Amino acid sequence: MVRPGGRSARVQHAVHTAVRELEAEVGRDALTVPLVAARAGVTPSTIYRRWRDLQQLLSDVAVERLRPDAAPEDRGDLASDLEAWAEQFLDEMASPPGRAYIRDALLGDPDGSNAGQCSAYAAEQVGVVLARAAERGEKAPDVESVIDHVIAPMMYRILFRPGRLDASYARRLVADLLA
CATH class of the missing domain: 1.10.10.60 (Homeodomain-like)
Incomplete structure (x- = not known):
């Protein structure tokens, strides 16, 4: 222990x-x-x-670096909060250091636990945004819907189709989810 x-x-x-x-x-x-x-x-x-090896060490360090430093910003309504969070997430993950951290986190991850931890970080942040919306009486999707419709497409593009990733892409994903 x-x-x-x-x-x-x-x-x-x-x-x-x-x-x-x-x-x-x-x-x-x-x-x-x-x-x-x-x-x-x-x-x-x-x-x-x-x-066990340098790659697993780099993976562990990357997961720690991918941990958010603060709660998502509260801008007063679900759409604004989720847009701001998605823009920041995309900006950080699509940056050269962000891509390197993602690559390291996944390369030294034989059992998938690092990927699961990174997913949990994002889900926790989204959960904060959605809980705030619920406290304000706003109708909000569940965490899994945000993962499926906002985070997953961004991560796919970051990893496999990195061109034209900007704030408008993040905002469009959020708008489509909330429509």
């Missing part, structure tokens, strides 16, 4: 910090487990035991 804030959490924090710092300093292609371990102050075997 892992204790919150215990040694395991400290090791994870140190290793994640080392990856982010080294990525900025030497570039992603120069990262190695021994280099990360030395920066984090742990042995390479500690990293291999926890993450």
Whole structure:
């Protein structure tokens, strides 16, 4: 059992910090487990035991980077809230760093747990938007409908058809959902 804030959490924090710092300093292609371990102050075997290889470590770091920093902005109505959230989501995920994080999260994910965690982050954010709408008495779709009609098309295009991804695309998806 892992204790919150215990040694395991400290090791994870140190290793994640080392990856982010080294990525900025030497570039992603120069990262190695021994280099990360030395920066984090742990042995390479500690990293291999926890993450098995560099790709799984990068995947874990990417999932953490994809975690939202704050609750979605409250603009006063469902359409505005959902549009603002979708625009921000698309902007972040379609950016070069966002694409790299998505790629890393999926590449080091043999059992699908990282993809599930990223999906849970998005669903949680959408849930906040929908709960606000319900509190205001607005009729709102369910989370799964937003995933199917807004998030899924954006992710497909980010991964497979990246051209012409802009705020108007996100707004159109939201408008189609709410129509």
